[in-house]
Amino acid sequence: MSKLWGGRFQKETDRLVDDFHSSISFDRRLYRYDILGSIAHAGMLGKTGIIREDEAETIIKGLAVVLEEIEKGLVEFSVEAEDIHMNVEQILTDRIGAVAKKLHTARSRNDQVALDIRMYLKDEIDNICGLLRELQSALLELAEQNIYTVMPGYTHLQRAQPVTLAHHLMAYFQMFQRDRERLRDCYGRVNILPLGAGALAGTTFPLEPVLVAEQLGFAGVAENSLDAVSDRDFAVEFTAAAALIMVHLSRFCEEIILWSSAEFSFIELDDAFSTGSSMMPQKKNPDVAELTRGKSGRVFGDLMTLLTVLKGLPLAYNKDMQEDKEALFDAVDTVKKCLQVFRPMVATMRVREENMATAARGGFTNATDLADYLVKKGVPFREAHDIVGKTVYYCVGANKSLEELTLDEFRRYCPAIDGDVYGAISIQRCVEARRRLAGPAPDAVLEAIARAREKL
Ligand code: ARG
Numbered sequence: 001m002s003k004l005w006g007g008r009f010q011k012e013t014d015r016l017v018d019d020f021h022s023s024i025s026f027d028r029r030l031y032r033y034d035i036l037g038s039i040a041h042a043g044m045l046g047k048t049g050i051i052r053e054d055e056a057e058t059i060i061k062g063l064a065v066v067l068e069e070i071e072k073g074l075v076e077f078s079v080e081a082e083d084i085h086m087n088v089e090q091i092l093t094d095r096i097g098a099v100a101k102k103l104h105t106a107r108s109r110n111d112q113v114a115l116d117i118r119m120y121l122k123d124e125i126d127n128i129c130g131l132l133r134e135l136q137s138a139l140l141e142l143a144e145q146n147i148y149t150v151m152p153g154y155t156h157l158q159r160a161q162p163v164t165l166a167h168h169l170m171a172y173f174q175m176f177q178r179d180r181e182r183l184r185d186c187y188g189r190v191n192i193l194p195l196g197a198g199a200l201a202g203t204t205f206p207l208e209p210v211l212v213a214e215q216l217g218f219a220g221v222a223e224n225s226l227d228a229v230s231d232r233d234f235a236v237e238f239t240a241a242a243a244l245i246m247v248h249l250s251r252f253c254e255e256i257i258l259w260s261s262a263e264f265s266f267i268e269l270d271d272a273f274s275t276g277s278s279m280m281p282q283k284k285n286p287d288v289a290e291l292t293r294g295k296s297g298r299v300f301g302d303l304m305t306l307l308t309v310l311k312g313l314p315l316a317y318n319k320d321m322q323e324d325k326e327a328l329f330d331a332v333d334t335v336k337k338c339l340q341v342f343r344p345m346v347a348t349m350r351v352r353e354e355n356m357a358t359a360a361r362g363g364f365t366n367a368t369d370l371a372d373y374l375v376k377k378g379v380p381f382r383e384a385h386d387i388v389g390k391t392v393y394y395c396v397g398a399n400k401s402l403e404e405l406t407l408d409e410f411r412r413y414c415p416a417i418d419g420d421v422y423g424a425i426s427i428q429r430c431v432e433a434r435r436r437l438a439g440p441a442p443d444a445v446l447e448a449i450a451r452a453r454e455k456l
Contacts, residue, residue, distance in 0.1 A: 159363030
């Protein structure tokens, strides 16, 4: 097959080179955006008189047919035609003949590919924001059911202070909220039309990019032709945001894996979201959470790929940039797949409230509250800290919790302690007293949930 750019050449391209530089195996997924972009471009060429209106119309109708044929699976792409842009042009030429050769007037694949990726990414950002929102809404529901479900909060993975499962879940709600905001912010920079930049220096034709931008739903037009074809910042930004989503999912997954172990037994995953072992009949494994945790590595790798591809590239377009697509696509696919399966896994898990409460009662999670109680009795905090530390040391030896101590035992460490100490250090009261400053108290969490609902 002769190349669309073959005029300058005396020899056929080596087969190895055809295979090596062809991107059709992966950029085929951009076909719809490529065709919609071409339809808008052709319409603008007609309106501005750069080509005749009837020619534009023939091209546009032809492109619509090509789109339909691809969608019905009737089209076979060819490696020799290199990429999706030239494949579409070739197929169009087969269908409508010579007039198709006017489509590429005042355009380069360099601004065309930039356009296609931006259109693709706009849609995918919308899709991912939708998935994030669904996950957030599942978290809200689960949080609402668990505002009284007391569990230990941890630092250093050592029991620290009591919180509630609702409060814990709402922490993830906030992370996913920021993820959504980051994607929205990134969207604003993706939403700029690069078409009109040509290969790098614009064109001599009287283009009207604003017409194209309006038709394709872009908020603005690129300000500099060199930048328009060289810029992949938006892909880096997106992938960085995707990497953070994976960080958040991965942290959550790690907790789900821990919580579903016999040692914690805080939750049990639904059978439909667990898997077994080929050898050990008793096993029920949290594979979905583990795989999500593992897949975070892919997305970090995608981000590193993009940064490295761009680093040190002179302006403007370089073929290196063709390497942007597989990384970007992989980041999109991975985040979507993980979000899709993560939500129902969390929504269907069974919470073992009693085990969470038992764990919260152990580990002296009310020690800070005992110190605070002493402060309210007039003991300076540093002194109170020391007194409670010694009391805890005694408890460890006596195999007792703080609330199991008699008043006499308490008073050995601090005579200021009264009978009201038991109320002050009950686990329930430790949670309920933290109603301010974004704390875990049920009424504070209810308010947080209400504010969260508004954000959705
Ligand atoms: N397949 C190419 C890519 O994805 C399209 C742009 C090619 N431009 C060029 N001057 N060779 O980057």
